[in-house]
Amino acid sequence: MQHEGGGGPGGGDGGSTDSISHSLLMVQRLEALLLQGNGSDVTLRVETPNMEEVKVFQVHSLVLVLQSPVFQDLLSRNGSSLLLTETLDCTALFDRFIRYLYCGEVSLRLDQATALHQLATKYQVLGLQQGLSQYMSKNLARDSAGHVADWYEYAVQVGDVALRDSCLRFLAWNLSAVLQGGQWTRVSSRLVLTLLRRSDLVLQSETELFTALEVWILHNQPDGLTAENALRSVRYAMMPPRDLFRLQTQSPVLARYQESVRDLLYLSFQFHSAPPPQMAKFFDVNCSLFVPRNYLSAAWGAPWHLANPARDDRSTSFQTQLGPSGHDAARRVTWNALFSPRWLPLSMRPMFSETGAMQPPRSEGGRPRLIVTPATSSADLAGVTFHKTVLVMAQQGGRLVVTQVYTFHQSSEEDGDFLSDADLNRRTSQYLVDGALHLHIVVKPLYQTLISSKN
Structure with a gap:
């Protein structure tokens, strides 16, 4: 029993009541109701576009309506039979999604988070949607970083700003590990350009970043504008002159796009050769080209x-x-x-009164x-x-x-x-x-x- 306070007739202590909780038993009965279909008033058919997988559920309109305004609208227009078309991944997990509506919990693996989040977003089950966003944000470091890039793209697509920012922050702060992983070459051009614009990237050096970008360009063969924008986001002035000379003579990507970054390379060589106070008289040395990242x-x-x-x-x-x-x-x-x-x-340090006595600090x-x-x-x-x-x-x-x-x-x-x-x-x-x-x-x-x- 759980003490709650209050009062009641015949109370031995004169003013308290207790509660009896069988919430776990209630969840078990709701799960049994779903599994057995007793008293169901809605037939829910879920299928993929090409009918490669079909699932049928006997469910209860009261539960669907309580959990999802989308189901409430669908039931008001379609009666007791609903046909839903979902992707293969979402169809495969729809039974777990329905179970959450009845029981308020779901078990999942890392690779199932996106599909469940899609279902929660589509049917506006906000508690599950928020719970999955938090789960994904807490599991960014698990396995390789490949799933983080995928989650970032998905978050952008559905407009989940918190998840998008969490993924981007993790990738920026652990970029060296990302660049060395096998997933780097399949990162989207949108994410590559977004990362390159940031000053809080954590990596060994700017040369490491250029080398990884070169691998990405050679593997993906992006359009000329994307490649030029990416290359112009490299902070060449943060590379030592020996690395700049080597890239100019040995990099196949620079050989192809050198005209696009010639002005940046020229400024970088000037930056390294002239005394900084002299350079600062003529150029804005606080523009991104001259600002270090977290090396x-x-x-x-x-x-x-x-x-x-x-x-x-x-x-x-x-x-x-x-x-x-x-x-x-x-x-x-x-x-x-x-x-x-x-x-x-200072606000937490011991204070002395006018008599010289020490007063206790404001907090411990x-x-x-x-x-x-x-x-x-x-x-x-x-x-x-x-x-x-x-x-x-x-x-x-x-x-x-x-x-x-x-x-x-x-x-x-x-x-x-x-x-x-x-x-x-x-x-x-x-x-x-x-x-x-x-x-x-x-x-x-x-x-x-x-x-x-x-x-």
């Missing part, structure tokens, strides 16, 4: 694995190149990073905080601003994947929700792998555009 190579940052991260403060140091220009490639900046698992904002505990500051003299950094990006890995689907990305200038406090849901004290936290927190700090240098002086 994992050592020149741009460092991984940081913190064992038992909830225990105490930790610090580390690493070096990056001063800027992406070849003119600055040999110059290094040393960075100091401090991680605190229980940093207290604290929250994780990361500070990244240069050990190099500020005079050596003139003309460059630095964005710090912290990639947070978590265990999902048996794999370590990037699940959170935070960007700030100096402290994660600027982001507000840094690791707010990590619960580092809980050993079973998805953010802890063998008791360690896996971070990767990326430093993205941006040159400051100066006032034009084209006299």
